[in-house]
Amino acid sequence: MTENIKIKVKDFDFYYGDNLALKKVNVDIYRNKVLGIIGPSGCGKSTFLRSLNRMNDVITGTRAEGDVLLEGKNIYDPDVDVVDIRRRVGMVFQKSNPFPKSIFENVANGLRINGVRDKNFISDKVENSLKGAALWDEVKYRLNHNAFDLSGGQQQRLCIARALAVEPEVVLMDEPASALDPTATLKIEELIQELKKNYTIAIVTHNMQQAARVSDYTAFFMLGELVEYDETSKMFTNPSKKITEEYITGRFG
Amino acid sequence: MNNRTIEQRTGFILLSLFFLIVLAIIIVIFVDIISKGFSVISWEFLTQPPRKGMTQGGIFPAIVGTFMVTVMTAVLAVPLGMGCAIYLNEYANDNKLTRLIRMSIRNLSGVPSIVYGLFGVVIFVQLMRFGTCILSAGFTLGLMTLPWTITASEEALKNVPQSYRDGSLALGATKWQAIKTNVLPYAVPGMLTGTILGLARAAGETAPILFTGAAFFLPFLPKSIFDQFMALPYHLYIMATQHHDIEMVRPIAYGTALVLIVLVLSMNLFAIILRYRLRKVRKE
Numbered sequence: 364m365t366e367n368i369k370i371k372v373k374d375f376d377f378y379y380g381d382n383l384a385l386k387k388v389n390v391d392i393y394r395n396k397v398l399g400i401i402g403p404s405g406c407g408k409s410t411f412l413r414s415l416n417r418m419n420d421v422i423t424g425t426r427a428e429g430d431v432l433l434e435g436k437n438i439y440d441p442d443v444d445v446v447d448i449r450r451r452v453g454m455v456f457q458k459s460n461p462f463p464k465s466i467f468e469n470v471a472n473g474l475r476i477n478g479v480r481d482k483n484f485i486s487d488k489v490e491n492s493l494k495g496a497a498l499w500d501e502v503k504y505r506l507n508h509n510a511f512d513l514s515g516g517q518q519q520r521l522c523i524a525r526a527l528a529v530e531p532e533v534v535l536m537d538e539p540a541s542a543l544d545p546t547a548t549l550k551i552e553e554l555i556q557e558l559k560k561n562y563t564i565a566i567v568t569h570n571m572q573q574a575a576r577v578s579d580y581t582a583f584f585m586l587g588e589l590v591e592y593d594e595t596s597k598m599f600t601n602p603s604k605k606i607t608e609e610y611i612t613g614r615f616g
Numbered sequence: 617m618n619n620r621t622i623e624q625r626t627g628f629i630l631l632s633l634f635f636l637i638v639l640a641i642i643i644v645i646f647v648d649i650i651s652k653g654f655s656v657i658s659w660e661f662l663t664q665p666p667r668k669g670m671t672q673g674g675i676f677p678a679i680v681g682t683f684m685v686t687v688m689t690a691v692l693a694v695p696l697g698m699g700c701a702i703y704l705n706e707y708a709n710d711n712k713l714t715r716l717i718r719m720s721i722r723n724l725s726g727v728p729s730i731v732y733g734l735f736g737v738v739i740f741v742q743l744m745r746f747g748t749c750i751l752s753a754g755f756t757l758g759l760m761t762l763p764w765t766i767t768a769s770e771e772a773l774k775n776v777p778q779s780y781r782d783g784s785l786a787l788g789a790t791k792w793q794a795i796k797t798n799v800l801p802y803a804v805p806g807m808l809t810g811t812i813l814g815l816a817r818a819a820g821e822t823a824p825i826l827f828t829g830a831a832f833f834l835p836f837l838p839k840s841i842f843d844q845f846m847a848l849p850y851h852l853y854i855m856a857t858q859h860h861d862i863e864m865v866r867p868i869a870y871g872t873a874l875v876l877i878v879l880v881l882s883m884n885l886f887a888i889i890l891r892y893r894l895r896k897v898r899k900e
Contacts (some may be wrong), residue, residue, distance in 0.1 A: 449786055453787070462780060473787035479647075526786070
């Protein structure tokens with residue numbers, strides 16, 4: 364099964380200053396599968412997600428120990444270009460954060476950053492990415508409108524399209540639907556099912572039903588430790604630890 | 617009437633009174649300058665050099681001199697100030713040292729302008745051997761403007777949401793690309809506005825140019841940045857206190873004051889319009 368592992372996290376520790384936020388985490392993220400990451404607030408699940416594309420580097424005073432192997436290569440090795448990692452491992456944030464540009468330019472931004480100049484290529488890529496994010500039909504006649512004119516759910520799908528445009532291998536999503544209404548949430552969830560055909564996905568969620576619906580594997584974090592990691596079907600029907608069951612059934616958290 | 621109502625009414629009356637006093641002061645200043653200065657404003661006044669021991673003629677060299685020295689101020693203050701702000705806000709770690717540096721920069725804006733003048737003499741006129749000239753005076757004013765430019769630019773950068781930077785980095789942008797494409801375009805209006813306000817203030821300063829390049833009287837215009845120049849604030853100072861017949865040239869002093877005020881106000885107005893325009897563009 365090793366060749367199906369996209370990202371292997373091995374004995375991973377993460378510090379904010381002296382504060383140990385993740386302790387000896389071991390997770391395998393499988394190719395073309397969805398990993399759901401659950402746990403109470405402050406348990407380190409967002410920290411874990413942001414460790415997978417080194418977005419935590421942005422915060423001063425952070426330190427990582429252990430391995431995050433992307434296709435077998437530790438992304439924390441000194442010879443690794445963090446910019447390249449972030450292109451390969453895309454990210455969608457909790458609060459949709461389109462740039463104050465046109466819809467078209469939002470999606471094209473990543474391509475331009477990566478040095479693409481070919482106009483035809485860019486417009487094809489923008490169209491495909493918007494289609495990939497199930498947004499094309501809603502915006503195809505107003506690509507030059509400002510992204511802020513879109514609804515919250517559309518903005519979040521635009522951010523997904525923006526991430527897809529640079530052809531990442533993995534897409535990380537940090538509670539992508541937490542600010543959305545049920546209809547918009549459902550659209551995002553359907554989209555995730557569609558996306559996993561081509562991408563490996565890791566998604567942080569507070570919503571147990573959502574984790575059960577969209578993920579193939581689930582990782583349950585508490586107080587910086589990985590409590591349990593298993594196939595979602597097993598975890599939600601027959602968890603091996605009592606505390607997992609208590610959290611999943613909503614007895615705390 | 618109960619106590620609360622009385623308190624409320626007296627409070628309101630007192631506060632409006634303070635406001636009216638301030639308003640009255642401003643109006644008196646403006647009315648005074650405009651009423652006494654407007655009569656001497658003419659095409660000749662704006663386009664001719666002073667004549668007959670500066671008792672007649674215009675203030676053209678002073679207008680040109682102020683314009684040139686302000687451009688020189690911008691040459692130093694704009695790139696240095698913006699660059700410094702970008703470094704401080706985007707690159708520098710937030711530690712004791714940078715906090716100290718930031719505090720020092722803020723405090724620099726409180727240093728009396730005459731001190732900058734003295735510093736300019738020592739550094740630009742003597743040490744760097746520029747002599748008393750537009751370059752020395754402009755750079756001195758530039759140094760004085762730096763804290764304003766840096767502070768305003770830093771505020772403008774702070775107002776750009778962190779999510780723009782994160783979003784950009786997550787697409788594989790380098791730090792500089794993120795700043796260039798998704799931070800600066802939204803910060804530049806604020807940066808420019810703060811800078812122009814700083815420049816407008818510099819244009820009206822006398823003390824820093826007093827020893828560094830401003831001339832009492834020049835019958836001709838400066839030919840290069842290494843020439844001395846006349847400037848509106850300095851000319852006003854001379855007309856108001858140093859002239860041999862102060863009473864006689866009083867109208868010219870008022871006219872100079874009016875031109876200076878109009879110049880500074882139009883720079884401020886330009887800054888406001890610029891900010892408004894750029895904001896509108898950004899929203900579209």
